[in-house]
Amino acid sequence: MRIGELAAQSQTPASTIRYYEQQGLLSGVQRTAGGSRRYDGSALLRLQMIRSLQNMGFALGDIPALLRDEQKAVDHERVMTTLNGRLEDIDTLLASLQRQRDQLHALRCLLESSWEAGHCLSDEQILALRDQYLQPPDSAGNQD
Amino acid sequence: MRIGELAAQSQTPASTIRYYEQQGLLSGVQRTAGGSRRYDGSALLRLQMIRSLQNMGFALGDIPALLRDEQKAVDHERVMTTLNGRLEDIDTLLASLQRQRDQLHALRCLLESSWEAGHCLSDEQILALRDQYLQPPDSAGNQD
DNA sequence: GTTGAACTTAAAGTTAACTTTAAATTTAAC
DNA sequence: GTTAAATTTAAAGTTAACTTTAAGTTCAAC
Incomplete structure (x- = not known):
C-alpha cells in the first residue's frame, strides 16, 4: 500500500x-x-x-x-530497565497529580467561602495551602 | 534586595x-x-x-x-473556570496514567514468563495488551 | 578610583514530537 | 498523453518554559 x-x-x-x-x-x-x-x-x-x-x-x-528489529534481538535487561523506569515515573507522576488535585480542591473550597463572605483570599492563605500539601523532600516536579 | x-x-x-x-x-x-x-x-x-x-x-x-494584581480585581468566574478546567485535566491525566500503569504491569508480567519459557512476545500479544486497556471512545491522549 | 562580582539587554538555543511549506516528481485514471 | 491527486525532499516552523550567550554596564567594597 x-x-x-x-x-x-x-x-x-x-x-x-x-x-x-x-x-x-x-x-x-x-x-x-x-x-x-x-x-x-x-x-x-x-x-x-x-x-x-x-x-x-x-x-x-x-x-x-x-521492539524486536529484523536485524537484532531484544535486549531483555534493557527492556526491563526501560519498563521499570517508566513505571517509576508513572508512580511519581500519580503522586504529584493527587497532591495537585487535593490542593486545588482545597483552594476552590477556600475561594468559595471567601467570596461568599465578600472578600478575597490573602496571599498568606494561598501560601499556607501550598505548605499544607508540600512536596516530599526530593521535590517531585512536573514531568511528562 | x-x-x-x-x-x-x-x-x-x-x-x-x-x-x-x-x-x-x-x-x-x-x-x-x-x-x-x-x-x-x-x-x-x-x-x-x-x-x-x-x-x-x-x-x-x-x-x-x-492572582490579584495591584491594578484590577480578580475575576471570580474566570478563576473558577480555570480552576475547574485544571481539575478536569488532572482527572483525565490520572485515568490515563492508571491505564498506562496497568498496561505496563501486564506487559512486564507477559515478558517475564515469555523469556523464562525461552521465547519472545509476539506482536499479537503486544497488540492484545493494548486492546485490553483501550482508551475510552473519546481517546484521552497524553497531555501535561 | 579600581576592581571583580553582579547585573543589564536582546537574541538565539534547548527539548520532543511533530507539522508546515515549497517546489518538484510520481502515480493512476482516463 | 494529459491531468489531478498523491507523493517526494529538505528545511523551517511550532509549543512552553526556560537557559545560554555575548557584550556591555553597574554596584559595592576597598
Whole structure:
C-alpha cells in the first residue's frame, strides 16, 4: 500500500510516518522505481506497536530498544530497565497529580467561602495551602 | 534586595525571574538610577505564589488571571473556570496514567514468563495488551 | 578610583514530537 | 498523453518554559 493508505489505516498522518522513518523507527521501507514508499501489513503492525508503546508513555527514543528489529534481538535487561523506569515515573507522576488535585480542591473550597463572605483570599492563605500539601523532600516536579 | 538575593530566597534562577517579568507575571519592579532591579518582600511573596500555582499544574499564561494584581480585581468566574478546567485535566491525566500503569504491569508480567519459557512476545500479544486497556471512545491522549 | 562580582539587554538555543511549506516528481485514471 | 491527486525532499516552523550567550554596564567594597 502507499503511504496515504497506511496513514488512513493507522490513523497517523503521512508526515508522522515519514518522521518515524527518519528517526529510525521504521526501517526497510520498500520504494517503487520512481521513489515512492510502498508498505505491507507488517509496516501497519509495526506502526500500531509504536503507537501503543507511545500510549503507554514511552518516548520515541525508547521504542527501538523495546521492539524486536529484523536485524537484532531484544535486549531483555534493557527492556526491563526501560519498563521499570517508566513505571517509576508513572508512580511519581500519580503522586504529584493527587497532591495537585487535593490542593486545588482545597483552594476552590477556600475561594468559595471567601467570596461568599465578600472578600478575597490573602496571599498568606494561598501560601499556607501550598505548605499544607508540600512536596516530599526530593521535590517531585512536573514531568511528562 | 537585588535580583540575586531574590533568586536565592525564592530558589528561582535570576534568568527565570527576568523571564517572568518579561512575560508580564511580575510588574512594577523598581529600578536603581543605573538600571538594576530592586525588590521588596512583596515580590518574594508574588514569586512564591507563582511557583505554587505552577506546582498545582497551571500554565504560566493562566496565572495572571488567578492572582490579584495591584491594578484590577480578580475575576471570580474566570478563576473558577480555570480552576475547574485544571481539575478536569488532572482527572483525565490520572485515568490515563492508571491505564498506562496497568498496561505496563501486564506487559512486564507477559515478558517475564515469555523469556523464562525461552521465547519472545509476539506482536499479537503486544497488540492484545493494548486492546485490553483501550482508551475510552473519546481517546484521552497524553497531555501535561 | 579600581576592581571583580553582579547585573543589564536582546537574541538565539534547548527539548520532543511533530507539522508546515515549497517546489518538484510520481502515480493512476482516463 | 494529459491531468489531478498523491507523493517526494529538505528545511523551517511550532509549543512552553526556560537557559545560554555575548557584550556591555553597574554596584559595592576597598
